Amino acid sequence: MREDPYTGTPDHAPVGWPPRNRRELLVKTLWIGVWLVFLSSPVEDLVSGRHSTGATVAGAAGLTVFVGVYLTLVFRNIGRPFAPRVVLTLGGVLGVLAPVLAYTLGGAWLGLFVYLSVAWGATLPLRAAYWAIPASAVAMYLIGLRTDENEARGLVVLVLLIGFAMTGVGQLVRTTIELRKARATVAQLAANEERLRLARDLHDLLGHSLSLITLKSELAGRMLPGHPDKAAQQVADIEQVSRQALVDVREAVTGYRRPRLAAELAGAQVALTAAGVVAETPAEPDLDGVEEDVESALAWALREAITNVVRHSGADRCVIRLLRRQTLDGPVLELSVEDNGSGGSGTGPGNGLTGLTERLEKAGGTLEAGRSRHGFRLLARVPADSAADVGSGA
Numbered sequence: 001m002r003e004d005p006y007t008g009t010p011d012h013a014p015v016g017w018p019p020r021n022r023r024e025l026l027v028k029t030l031w032i033g034v035w036l037v038f039l040s041s042p043v044e045d046l047v048s049g050r051h052s053t054g055a056t057v058a059g060a061a062g063l064t065v066f067v068g069v070y071l072t073l074v075f076r077n078i079g080r081p082f083a084p085r086v087v088l089t090l091g092g093v094l095g096v097l098a099p100v101l102a103y104t105l106g107g108a109w110l111g112l113f114v115y116l117s118v119a120w121g122a123t124l125p126l127r128a129a130y131w132a133i134p135a136s137a138v139a140m141y142l143i144g145l146r147t148d149e150n151e152a153r154g155l156v157v158l159v160l161l162i163g164f165a166m167t168g169v170g171q172l173v174r175t176t177i178e179l180r181k182a183r184a185t186v187a188q189l190a191a192n193e194e195r196l197r198l199a200r201d202l203h204d205l206l207g208h209s210l211s212l213i214t215l216k217s218e219l220a221g222r223m224l225p226g227h228p229d230k231a232a233q234q235v236a237d238i239e240q241v242s243r244q245a246l247v248d249v250r251e252a253v254t255g256y257r258r259p260r261l262a263a264e265l266a267g268a269q270v271a272l273t274a275a276g277v278v279a280e281t282p283a284e285p286d287l288d289g290v291e292e293d294v295e296s297a298l299a300w301a302l303r304e305a306i307t308n309v310v311r312h313s314g315a316d317r318c319v320i321r322l323l324r325r326q327t328l329d330g331p332v333l334e335l336s337v338e339d340n341g342s343g344g345s346g347t348g349p350g351n352g353l354t355g356l357t358e359r360l361e362k363a364g365g366t367l368e369a370g371r372s373r374h375g376f377r378l379l380a381r382v383p384a385d386s387a388a389d390v391g392s393g394a
Contacts, residue, residue: 039067042101045108059105066097070115074122087123091132094119099139107148110155113140117159121166122173129170133163183270202249209245213238261285264299265320268306272318275310277339280319290333294382297363298322298335301380304356305337313376315341324384332365333384340375356380 045051046059073082073090082090098116102109113136120132137159144152220234265281272279302320309318321336357367365382 036067039063039111041108041111042105045106051105055105059101059109062097062101066094066101066112066115069093069097070119073119082123084125091120091124095132095136098136099143102140102143102147107144107151110140110144110148110151113137113155113159114162117163118166121163122170124170126167126171129163129167133160133167136163205248206245209241209248212241213245216241261295261299261302261322264302264306265322268302268320271306271310277309277315278317282320282322285322290384293363294333294365294384297360297365297382298333298380300359301335301356301367301378302337304353305378308376308378309337309339309341313339313341315339315375325381329383331384332381335380336377337379338372338374338377342376353378 042059042063046056046063051059069090073087073094094116098109098112102112116136117133120136121129124132137156140159141152141156144155216234216238220231220238223231223234262285265285269279269281306318309315318337318339321334321338323334323336325332325334353367353369360367360380360382363382365380367381368377368379370377
């Protein structure tokens with residue numbers, strides 16, 4: 001799983017992510033704040049003058065604390081959850097304030113139980129929420145029998161429905177967070193496995209060579225006083241072995257650094273999904289017979305294209321196609337990456353596209369990048385000798 005090469009700030013935070021900029025903060029605030037419409041009745045009750053000055057002040061203070069705790073619990077707990085003890089404490093505060101305010105100030109305050117149900121459904125564990133939500137509905141109805149029975153009857157179903165609906169939202173958020181953690185764990189395990197493979201390959205490549213160099217160095221040292229000609233032969237052998245070891249290491253490092261198209265396609269899917277972009281990618285390509293330099297050039301093109309989509313385009317949809325075409329110059333392998341975004345704010349090709357153009361030219365290919373009918377498209381072509389189709393994305 002590859003995600004690091006495509007790090008960037010997506011246009012919007014996926015479910016379960018905390019806000020990372022002002023726009024995301026505003027969206028989440030509006031999403032949560034729209035439910036504050038149920039506060040209109042308590043506010044009207046406070047300004048109506050039906051209560052004494054002391055009751056009005058106490059009601060305003062209690063309402064302020066209730067709203068503050070509610071927003072803190074629901075808003076802050078989405079994406080970056082509180083510790084269970086903090087959740088239970090804040091939920092308990094809401095569970096005390098809602099019945100006290102509704103019982104002492106009248107039926108206009110029964111709407112607070114809607115917020116109580118939302119908070120408990122979104123933040124409590126499922127087993128606790130399944131008990132707490134019906135309990136809040138029963139408590140509201142019992143208080144409503146004393147204050148405003150009609151209002152209580154109208155809110156019972158709403159409290160139950162919205163509470164249980166929020167358990168689904170809360171579970172979705174928690175599952176998303178767990179998946180994000182699992183993805184990070186898998187990436188770490190993959191990195192560890194790659195380190196082990198690198199260590200194993202280096203041991204296989206250099207272990208024998210270094211042992212032979214050490215042995216011949218010791219022999220040369222013992223032969224040097226009495227048999228300088230034999231010592232010189234050992235030194236010549238040491239030079240030959242060390243040169244071959246250097247060649248092996250360079251070939252190995254080149255293989256590690258050369259990106260693979262299949263790996264880049266998988267990484268592109270992960271990166272686009274993480275950025276909130278709907279991705280259409282081709283199946284794993286059959287690249288038998290395709291030269292490594294050609295595959296590497298296309299892999300670099302795909303990496304650069306996805307980086308631009310994630311970081312600069314503002315797109316919410318991206319289509320990747322990989323085709324083999326017959327042209328007048330012979331068969332070519334064509335990679336197309338098209339999104340519905342703006343393509344960035346630059347007035348000309350950036351360093352990434354310039355370097356990519358040079359890399360493709362070395363492989364005998366070409367690069368086209370610019371506005372398309374739907375957004376922005378990058379098209380990379382490289383020569384191909386195989387006659388088999390590679391595959392295409394829908």
